Every structure is written in C-alpha cells, then in structure tokens.
Amino acid sequence: xxxxxxxxxxxxxxxxxxxxxxxxxxxxxxxxxxxxxxxxxxxxxxxxxxxxxxxxxxxxxxxxxxxxxxxxxxxxxxxxxxxxxxxxxxxxxxxxxxxxxxxxxxxxxxxxxxxxxxxxxxxxxxxxxxxxxxxxxxxxxxxxxxxxxxxxxxxxxxxxxxxxxxxxxxx
Numbered sequence: 660x661x662x663x664x665x666x667x668x669x670x671x672x673x674x675x676x677x678x679x680x681x682x683x684x685x686x687x688x689x690x691x692x693x694x695x696x697x698x699x700x701x702x703x704x705x706x707x708x709x710x711x712x713x714x715x716x717x718x719x720x721x722x723x724x725x726x727x728x729x730x731x732x733x734x735x736x737x738x739x740x741x742x743x744x745x746x747x748x749x750x751x752x753x754x755x756x757x758x759x760x761x762x763x764x765x766x767x768x769x770x771x772x773x774x775x776x777x778x779x780x781x782x783x784x785x786x787x788x789x790x791x792x793x794x795x796x797x798x799x800x801x802x803x804x805x806x807x808x809x810x811x812x813x814x815x816x817x818x819x820x821x822x823x824x825x826x827x828x829x830x
Contacts, residue, residue, distance in 0.1 A: 689794065692768045694723045702820040704784075706808035710800050713784075713809075715771070715821055718828055720786065722795050722805070723766035732763060769794050772828045777821035783807040784814040786821070 697703050700714035700721075710728030714721045724732070774794075775787045783806045786794045798805045809817070 688773045688788070689767050689769050691765045692721065694764055694766050695721050697725075701824070702817060704809055704813050704817040706800070706803075706805060707810060708801070708808065711798075711805050711808070713795075713805075713817065714766075715817070715824055718771050718824070720769045720771060720774075720794075720821065721766040722769075722798065724763055728800070729764065767795065767798075771821060771825045774821070774825050777818035777825070779811060779814040779818050782811070784809050784818060 695714055695716055697712060697714065700716050702715040703712055705712045705725060709725055710731060712723055712725045714723070769786070773788050775789050775791065777787070778785050783804070785806070788794055793806070795806055796804070800808070
C-alpha cells in the first residue's frame with residue numbers, strides 16, 4: 660500500500676478543495692476526472708508493471724491507475740487492515756482505505772493544446788508544456804517515477820502519436 664499511497668499523496672497535494680463542473684482543478688492545466696475506459700483512447704500506453712496507463716483521448720491526455728493498479732492497491736490495503744488489532748483502529752483504517760480508494764479511482768487530465776511537445780529522452784517519456792515544464796513528472800508508484808516506467812519503444816511511439824494529435828489541434 661505504501662507505494663500506491665505515494666501516488667495518492669501526489670494527487671492530494673496537487674488538488675485544491677474546489678471542484679469545477681464535476682472536475683477538480685489542480686491549479687495548473689491538469690484536472691481530476693472520472694477514470695476513463697481504455698477503449699475510449701485513440702492511443703494508450705501502460706507502465707511495464709501494468710499499474711498506470713496514459714491515454715490519449717480526443718484532445719486530452721489522461722493518466723490513471725489501471726484496473727490492475729487499483730486491484731493491487733485494494734489487496735495491499737486489505738492486507739494492512741488485517742494487521743489492525745483494535746476495533747477502533749479497524750474502523751479508522753476502513754475510512755482511510757475508502758478515502759484513498761475514492762481518490763485513486765480518478766484520472767489526471769491535461770489538454771494537449773497546452774503541450775509544446777512529447778518525446779522520449781534519457782529513459783523517460785517527457786510531456787513538455789508551453790512553458791517548458793514537464794507534466795506528470797512527479798508521479799510515482801512503487802518508488803518509481805511513472806514517466807520512466809514505460810517501455811522505450813512504446814514511449815517513443817506514444818510520443819509521436821501525441822505530437823501528431825497536438826499538431827491537428829494547432830491547425
């Protein structure tokens with residue numbers, strides 16, 4: 660659970676308390692949305708471990724845990740809960756698990772119109788915004804940076820598809 664809680668911590672630090680139109684703004688162009696079915700994506704890539712997916716849907720990128728990632732988190736949290744000894748500790752742990760599960764059952768969405776470029780560089784997928792900053796750069800799962808967890812060939816191909824979609828948006 661510790662590993663997936665790192666992702667939760669990253670998400671919660673990025674999210675303010677208000678929601679706009681059913682989405683939660685993060686203070687940048689990234690916002691939280693309902694998790695998307697992989698079949699909606701025109702292109703998708705998953706980490707080598709299969710826990711995180713990055714999807715290209717219409718004019719947006721969405722990073723989210725996969726069903727596999729959520730299942731692993733649920734198993735880890737269930738295992739942790741079984742270690743709780745007192746009834747009160749189990750109740751509190753259950754509330755925390757519910758909150759974590761709700762938080763992680765979301766995706767982070769970013770408009771491709773705000774991207775300068777996508778590329779694979781130095782062992783990582785780089786999604787650079789118009790200001791030259793990398794997006795999704797601090798997201799970690801199992802102490803691994805997600806953007807370093809894609810296969811090089813798949814990351815290069817995905818970057819090319821994102822750039823192609825970005826150029827269509829600019830037309």
